[in-house]
Amino acid sequence: MKLPNREHAVLHQFGYAAENWERLASDIRKYHLESEVDSERSTPYGMRYEIAAELLSPRGRGLLVRTIWQIDEGSDVPRLITLIPE
Numbered sequence: 001m002k003l004p005n006r007e008h009a010v011l012h013q014f015g016y017a018a019e020n021w022e023r024l025a026s027d028i029r030k031y032h033l034e035s036e037v038d039s040e041r042s043t044p045y046g047m048r049y050e051i052a053a054e055l056l057s058p059r060g061r062g063l064l065v066r067t068i069w070q071i072d073e074g075s076d077v078p079r080l081i082t083l084i085p086e
Helices: 005-013 018-032
Strands: 039-043 046-056 062-072 078-085
Touching: 005 078, 018 046, 018 062
Parallel strands: none
Antiparallel strands: 039 046, 046 062, 062 078
């Protein structure tokens, strides 16, 4: 997942880096997939969901991020579209 410069800088500040992308992926699954959905909407490609929740970063600090997920037409597996630090 390629992030714009601002998002990359914020994630790096909290201890996430390309070398430990697995930690970010794990934290997103751990803290976001168990959280309440803030909004949902139908798109021509499937259902889209937004979740805002805090991650406990590698540096032990909380980081509030919004993730956007989509379940594509014909699938039942959520797919991460983007992550936005708040």
